[in-house]
Amino acid sequence: MATNISRQALADWLDEALQPERFRDYCPNGLQVQGRDEIRRIVTGVTASQALIEAAVALDADAILVHHGWFWKNEDPCIRGIKHRRLSALMAREINLFAYHLPLDAHLEWGNNAQLARVMDWAPDIRPDGVPRRCGPDDLVWLGAPARDMTVGALAEDMARRLGRAPQVIGVPERPVRRLAWCTGAAQGMMEAALAAGADCYVSGEISEPTVHLARETGAAYLSAGHHATERYGVRALGAVIEAQFGVPCEFVDIDNPV
Missing domain, CATH: 3.40.1390.30 (NIF3 (NGG1p interacting factor 3)-like)
Structure with missing residues (x-):
């Protein structure tokens, strides 16, 4: 009632x-x-x-x-x-x-990053204390992997299906995604922190001119899935x-x- x-x-x-x-x-x-x-x-x-x-x-x-x-x-x-x-x-x-x-x-259960992982069926890395592994300022960037083996292209197609919006992809579509990192919204500036933590594919909401060069020069993939769509x-x-x-x-x- x-x-x-x-x-x-x-x-x-x-x-x-x-x-x-x-x-x-x-x-x-x-x-x-x-x-x-x-x-x-x-x-x-x-x-x-x-x-x-x-x-x-x-x-x-x-x-x-x-x-x-x-x-x-x-x-x-x-x-x-x-x-x-x-x-x-x-x-x-x-x-x-x-x-x-x-x-x-940032919230570990109801937060945008936690909920994006739920919607996308991604598997966050879990530390020994049971807390998801994160990095970057305020631990906003989450680390993990897709629930099943995927290439960059397959990940982009899955995001388009689940979020209702095709992401912009920088990277080789055929490359396997082994270590995934994500942070919703305008978090393209946290890509370096994600790469330093071992990610080879980073997902965020927005993209900027330097993000393209960072992805190309490191060989990592970057998927811009939409600020609103990810939040x-x-x-x-x-x-x-x-x-x-x-x-x-x-x-x-x-x-x-x-x-």
Whole structure:
């Protein structure tokens, strides 16, 4: 049976579960915009865009929970234009906005990297203490292998089928994938850390000009699978946990994004 949760209780539970204080992030994590005290329905999504806000209004949601929130480091702090329209739409209806960036990437069970492995049926390396093996800043890059033997080309085809979007591939399609590393979103800059940890194939969401040269000159493969496409699963998993634990309906709304 559906029930309510107070704004403060949800904020406390999220902070305890995701531990944002552990990260040096590019934005504030947690409650970004205060709305009504009692939360009866939550909408989850990747990014707090105008389209997601409108979907939350249509669903009569009291809170929005996202991976990409607002108030990013070095952005213009003035509340005008797009930022004014988004903020006005939330405040007019007293909708809370919760956002967790790096903490949601990193969570060992509900995080974007953990959930991408689940969706793709990848097998993370497990350390003797039972924790998945990771590397890079904040241990964001996961290490492992596909669940079965695959070439780079077969891995790309499998990603296209499971994620609904064909990745951009740099590398030899016929080459076997022996050591896989992955980090969702705009993590192309962590490829060197992945290679240093022994990976011969790295998967992320975005690609940049230097990434191509790094892959070519090291002989490693790089698959760019889409920022949005790789980060749809963490916030959805988190919403499912909230609904199961507190009885508050959480509906994931996928605002399509080709990037």
